[in-house]
Amino acid sequence: MIERTDVTGVLLAGGRGxxxxxxxxxxxxxxxxxxxxxxxxxxSPQVGRVVISANRHLGRYRRLGHAVVTDSLPDYxxxxxxxxxxxxxxxxxxxxxAPVDMPWLPVDxxxxxxxxxxxxDIAVAHDGRRLQPLVALIRSSxxxxxxxxxxxxxxxxxxxxxxxxWIQVDFPAQEAQFANLNTPGEVELAGxxxxxxxxxxxxxxx
Numbered sequence: 201m202i203e204r205t206d207v208t209g210v211l212l213a214g215g216r217g218x219x220x221x222x223x224x225x226x227x228x229x230x231x232x233x234x235x236x237x238x239x240x241x242x243x244s245p246q247v248g249r250v251v252i253s254a255n256r257h258l259g260r261y262r263r264l265g266h267a268v269v270t271d272s273l274p275d276y277x278x279x280x281x282x283x284x285x286x287x288x289x290x291x292x293x294x295x296x297x298a299p300v301d302m303p304w305l306p307v308d309x310x311x312x313x314x315x316x317x318x319x320x321d322i323a324v325a326h327d328g329r330r331l332q333p334l335v336a337l338i339r340s341s342x343x344x345x346x347x348x349x350x351x352x353x354x355x356x357x358x359x360x361x362x363x364x365x366w367i368q369v370d371f372p373a374q375e376a377q378f379a380n381l382n383t384p385g386e387v388e389l390a391g392x393x394x395x396x397x398x399x400x401x402x403x404x405x406x
């Protein structure tokens with residue numbers, strides 16, 4: 201089992217939020233708290249430290265008490281650009297990716313992925329219906345290859361994973377915890393479903 205101190209959490213908050221009307225999704229409020237705060241509450245206890253990848257409101261993110269990095273490539277080339285930036289701040293052998301719009305991220309994400317990874321370089325969560333490419337445990341030593349691949353025009357997350365030894369790790373009956381809040385409508389519907397409670401119907405209890 202990989203120890204939490206060997207893992208840096210990389211919180212991906214650098215997207216353009218186009219489906220959310222162009223706003224910075226990390227600061228969209230849901231159930232009384234910004235999404236970034238909710239994801240940090242679930243990610244932070246699983247890892248040794250957290251690095252936030254963001255491209256707007258940098259001072260506001262820094263006030264959360266974590267290192268903040270920005271994309272080194274222009275024009276929002278995708279989430280993997282945020283990963284490259286984060287890896288410059290990482291000294292641990294592993295990183296654990298998490299998107300900022302996933303407020304019910306399973307609290308056993310690291311233990312499930314690390315317990316299954318074996319000799320693979322990357323372990324990716326599967327929620328029972330679909331792969332979740334941005335919930336992944338990745339060897340930090342792959343950073344140089346990722347940087348070169350992006351510079352050569354690569355972009356699709358799974359296409360980069362295909363360059364390495366990667367495995368899918370199933371999270372049975374936890375599909376609800378991998379829900380992304382991508383649009384204002386999804387935030388509103390999720391809030392109604394919550395009924396004012398702090399955890400989703402599909403979430404596990406810590």
